[in-house]
Amino acid sequence: MSVALLPAVEQLALLQKRKISPLELVEEHIARIERLNPVLNALADFDPERARQQARDVKHGPLSGLPLTVKSSISVAGFRCEIGSVLHRGQIPKQDAEAVARLRNAGAVILGTTNCPELLMAYETDNLLYGKTNNPWALDRTAGGSSGGEAAAIAAGLSAGGLGSDSGGSVREPAHFSGICALKPTSGRVPSAGHLPPCTGPFSILGAIGPMARTIADVELLFRIAGSHPADPSGAPVGLRGASIADARRVPIGWFEDDGLVPVTPETRQAVRGAAAALERQGFKVRPFRPSALEAARKLWHIFFVQCGAMFYAPLIAGREKELSPTFQNFLEIAGAQSPLTAESLLQAWSDCDVVRSQLLAEMQEFPLLLLPVCSIPAFRHGERRWIVEGRELHYLDAMRVTQWLNLLAAPAAVVPVGQSGEGLPIGVQIAGRPYEDELVLTVARAVESEFGYRPPPLV
DSSP, X not given: OOGGGSOHHHHXXXXXXXXXXXXXXXXXXXXXXXXHHHHHOOEEEEOHHHHHHHHHTOOOSTTTTOEEEEETTBOOTTXXXXXXXXXXXXXXXXXXXXXXXXXXXXXXEEEEEEOOOGGGOOSSOOOTTTOOOEETTEEEEEOOSSSHHHHHHHHTTSSSEEEEEESSSTTHHHHHHHTOEEXXXXXXXXXXXXXXXOOOTTHHHXXXXXXXXXXXXXXXXXXXXXXXXXXXXXXOSOOOOOOOHHHHHTSOEEEOSSOSSSOOOHHHHHHHHHHHHHHHHTTOOEEEOOOTTHHHHHHHHHIIIIIHHHHHHHHHHTTOGGGSXXXXXXXXXXXXXXXXXXXXXXXXXXXHHHHHHHHHHHHTTTOSEEEEESOSXXXXXXXXXXXXXXXXXXXXXXXXXXXXXXXXXXXXXXXXXXXXXXXXXXXXXXXXXXTTOHHHHHHHHHHHHTTSOOOOOTTO
């Protein structure tokens, strides 16, 4: 197996033991990018000479020589970060986002930036600048969105890991579709400074920059190094904490297969049951449980993400509507189908947000950890927007709803690949917790992974 498909922590061990040099490791990744990216279309900006120069000048630190990628909505100095939109064509930040700067200062080699849907508002990565990103498990399927390019690159071994962002499932759904791991951290646990667009207003709660990699150990490593920042308005003075398996076994875990309203595939149900059984075998306290406030949270998420998101972008797109991609136009159609927000309705939604978050937190006192699906379905074919599942019609946004309420709560949730569909596509599960309990979530995710975990896709 190629060294590029090893976990990032194992690649680092080889570097530290000098069994491979930073330049040799980067060359291995460059060769894979040149061979597979034309098929996957995962990287939006990549220059092999820049990567080689970084490897020659690598800084000493915990990530010295590790090749990483970054979603093209997170500022990387000298790389195109266009958020998948012709409205931002040629945009090259002069300064790294805070999280990127920390990875770079730890010695990481930034290979390039990865593709995303236009202005991040889709669960499928497609745009007029670079086109579709294909799933390495099946090229006629999407790798998800909005961190779809990042997920495809990592799954195929084009990078050892990297950063995505998530306001409604955007690191978790691509990880599930592509068979890798990811963490949507508590908002503020990873600094959002340098994200494009800024994580402000309701997106300071909904949004988070999150690590993506092939294993939970790799995700934990990137999470620790990205850290928090005292100037982040959505942050809190919460340092890194340990959470042992023994500690985690004392915390009750509630699991559920669906939200009671929307169908999920039989293989998705089986993946959740399989993960629950694995945890039970390992001595965890696992019981069926589903919070009652999920739908209320999802409706509020829709107001803030969809309707407020459209309002945030309105000044940018005014007069340039004909330059927008079909994917973003579809988002605007969804937003436009709702009654326009008024000052009164927005104020009421903001008030209701605190009420519903309080309800969820109260329910999670009994089960501080939750095990649940990531999505109703595995990776879908490019352009699909409805499916028949369990004999019922399932619509696009409804298929993704199981991630959305966690964004309203600003809660941490990790994804681990567990099962597969009848067509051999990967199926992940989510392990979610209360805000600021990211380390506990990752500990349980590691326990699930010990019986399942990453498999190389057929393409590689």
